[in-house]
């Protein structure tokens with residue numbers, strides 16, 4: 267298994283190795299303790315959390331800004347300039363501004379999170395992300411009273427993104443979370459995989475990962491984060507609202523109009539390759555079900 271590290275990915279240079287993996291966390295789907303109490307300990311992972319290979323994770327991608335075929339991002343995402351990088355954080359925050367990638371990382375604890383990853387197209391992987399909790403960043407910029415949602419936006423660079431010439435989506439790619447979802451300790455901003463800087467095709471230098479939601483919620487190469495009191499525009503939801511709900515929580519009981527969501531195809535040749543049952547909230551039900559108490563998940567899907 268090659269762990270390739272290409273020279274245009276320089277983020278290890280600005281992310282001291284000491285910051286990486288100083289708290290190693292394996293988050294399993296069942297009853298995993300999360301948050302500060304876990305520092306230094308390792309949660310026993312369920313057997314099916316054997317991570318996919320670097321090869322699987324970096325060659326089978328969805329990143330439509332670089333084309334709609336699974337192999338396109340690996341071929342074309344190297345065109346994306348990821349250094350320097352900055353994120354505008356604005357809206358209902360105490361400290362709005364343009365933050366460089368380095369400033370974003372200041373004071374953040376980079377952890378390893380081995381998460382299931384379930385695409386709405388019914389394939390899945392297990393990915394060992396490196397990243398920090400979005401809640402820590404939101405705390406630092408200061409969320410103002412009345413904010414209820416977080417909106418995210420991907421870079422839009424026609425010169426570096428051959429895929430945006432096609433009107434597949436209303437670019438830039440945008441996504442959103444309810445504030446309590448954004449603050450949940452499972453929600454991370456990922457900056458790497460397998461301890462290496464985030465490959466471009468996976469959303470360098472920094473992307474969202476929300477493991478209990480379909481993959482398209484986990485927006486890549488983020489340049490803007492906005493706190494707001496109204497439900498944000500979300501690209502897939504806006505394009506086809508009857509197929510892609512704003513919530514898009516993984517749910518084996520609510521089928522996509524064009525295919526079943528009861529099972530998924532596990533990518534790769536590992537122990538659990540092949541079709542496996544899809545788990546409610548992608549296996550994170552104990553951790554997140556309370557966020558949706560009282561909601562009809564077939565209506566608010």
Ligand SMILES: Nc1nc2c(c(=O)[nH]1)N[C@H]1C(S)=C(S)[C@@H](COP(=O)(O)O)O[C@H]1N2
Pocket residue numbers: 323326327328329330331384385386420439467468469480481482483484485486487
């Ligand atoms: N900006 C942007 N973010 C995106 C996408 C995209 O096309 N553009 N695809 C989404 C979809 S559909 C999935 S399944 C995941 C894929 O992430 P991966 O390639 O790292 O596995 O990214 C999500 N984030």
Ligand SMILES: [Mo]
Pocket residue numbers: 328384385386387480481482
């Ligand atoms: Mo996806």
